Amino acid sequence: MSERPIRxxxxxxxxxxxxxxxxxxxxxxxxxxxxxxxxGIRQTPEMIAEAALQEDVDVVGLSILSGAHRDLFPRIVEQLKQKQLDDVVLVCGGIIPDDDIPAIKQMGFAGVFGPGTSTQDIAAFIRAQVARKRGARTA
Amino acid sequence: MNSDWLERLRAGEPRVVARAISAVERGGADARTIITALFRFTGRAHILGVTGAPGTGKSTLVNEIAKHYRRRGHRVGIVAVDPTSPFSGGALLGDRLRMQDLSGDGGVFIRSMATRGSLGGLAAATADAVKVLDAAGFAIVLIETVGAGQNEVDIARNAHTTLVVEAPGMGDDIQAIKAGIMEIADLLIVNKADHDAANATMAALEMNLNLKPKLENDWRPPVLKTIATTGEGVATVVEWIGKHRAYLETNRRLETRERARARAELELVVQRELMARLRRGLNGTRIEALVEQIAARQVDVYTAAEKLLG
Known part of the structure; x- marks a missing residue:
């Protein structure tokens, strides 16, 4: 059976x-x-979790510029948990102050990518994270 | 998956439905086990195909059609297919973006699928994903094809009712007479009907239909106008889908279509399995050597194929 593409x-x-x-x-x-x-834009935490569930994704990537991450990220994590999607790799990017990063990682985000991050680094990071999760699941 | 997965799938539990679709997409032994187990619970859904060129408004129309069925209390499953990159193997699946009205509704399940190399407008596993949704109790299953050109006609074999979506200004009456996608329509839809050229497009499509001699009891596809972004005309589309269903249910047409579908699917699966067995049996280095010889014009492809298979 071939490895499926990362979703x-x-x-x-x-x-x-x-x-x-x-x-x-x-x-x-x-x-x-x-x-x-x-x-795309204007997604509620409920919409994000529902899409992640139906699409059976390996990764959820969130982008936010407004500063509302402090309010929205915990609600998204909560929604994902409610749908038993705890094993999804969470990453985010956009405008996120350095001071907030520890709390976001604490919440369960694997990676936080600020402005200037190379997209190749993001792809490599995601690939490594998913490989680890998939390895853990089959083990 | 746990042993009670089939029960949970039949109850429409989204997590189980999602996982089952991933498994049939991946193929192999798990896919076979799943399809074998749920097959006897399929055959209940009305399967609607929506096809047409990129940007004609298929996803938006699917969103509106789904809303209509939801108002009637039917549960709706959607499989939306977008192309896989021939270069990277990746895909951008963007159909969901146009279906946001449906979010938060537990009676709707949307799944995006990449073609993963298959031509014809669908993914190899689309038919199996539809079976999963059918067994999960979705009374209406909508399949949205990739943005189709003239020849992506696999949808006609997979759907009971096929909607071909056109946008105004895409071609003259000769385009309308061409073989291929125009022939598979059970309903012809001119979307973006607020555009100036809509009437000309309607006329070209009607003209093509009028060129065909009338047979008794023949289905003549209606040519319908919609503005999917406002929902205008969609009620009429849903009405015609109902008429087409009724047409199929008379004179055993549905059975005939099902039989044709079963035959096509069987042939496809046999073909795929034979190819897989063949690939396993073929010697990779021998193939490479032949590729070199063909590229160097030392041997033609037919002779090379004969050497591999003989």
């Missing part, structure tokens, strides 16, 4: 007006051989 949900919670950065990342992950489910 990633890329979503923007909150009320950000544009999704240029998320599109750049989505495109880069596509070019890195991943299947990217793109849902």
């Amino acid at each position: 990633v949900l890329v979503a923007k919670p909150g009320l950000d007006g544009h999704d240029r950065g998320a599109k750049v990342v989505a495109r880069a992950l596509r070019d890195a051989g991943m299947e990217v489910i793109y849902t």
Whole structure:
């Protein structure tokens, strides 16, 4: 049985007006051989968790610029937990102050990617994380 | 999956449905076990195919059609297919973006699928994903194909009712007469009907239909106008889907279609299995050597194939 392509949900919670950065990342992950489910802007925590569940993704990538991550991220983590999606790899990017990063990692995010991160690094990070999870599942 | 997965799947539990679709997508022994177990619970859903060129509004239309069925209380499953990159093997699956009205509704299940190298407008596992949704009790299953050109007609074999979506200004009356995708339509839909060229497109499609001699009891596809972004015209589309279903149910047409579908699917599975067995049996280095010889014009492909198989 062949290894399935890594499936990633890329979503923007909150009320950000544009999704240029998320599109750049989505495109880069596509070019890195991943299947990217793109849902775009103005996603509620419920919408994100529902899409992650139905699409059976390995990774949820969130992009946020507005600063609302402090309010929204815990709610998204909670929604994912409720749907028993604790084993999904969570990553995020956008405008996130350095001071907030420890709390976000504490919440269960594997990676936080700020402005200037190379998209190749993001793809490599995701690949390594998913390989570890898949290895753990079959072991 | 746990031993009670089939019960949970039949109850429509989203986690189990999602995992089952992933498994049939992956193929292999798990996929076979799943399909074998749930097969006797399939055959209840009305399967609708939605196809047409990229950007004609298929996803938006699917969103609106699904809303109509939800108002009637039917549970709706959606499989939306987008292309896999021939270069990276990755894909950008963006159909869900147009279906956000449906989120938060437990009676709807949307799954995006990448073609993973298969041509014809669908993924190799689309038919099996539809079976999973059918067994999970979704009364309506909508399949949205990749943005189709003229020749992606696999959907007709997979759906009971096929909707071909056109946008205004995409071609003249000769395009409408061409063989291929125009022939598989049970319903022809001119979306973006607020566009100036909509009437000309309607006329070209009607003209093509009028060129065909009328046979008794023949289904003549209606040509319908919609503006999917506002929902205009969609009620009529749903009404015609009902009429088409009724048409199929008279004179055993549904059975005939099912039989054709079963035959096509069987042939496909046999073909795939034979290819897989063949690949396992073939010697990789021998193939490479022949590839070199063909590229160097020392041997033609037919002779090379004969050497491999003989």
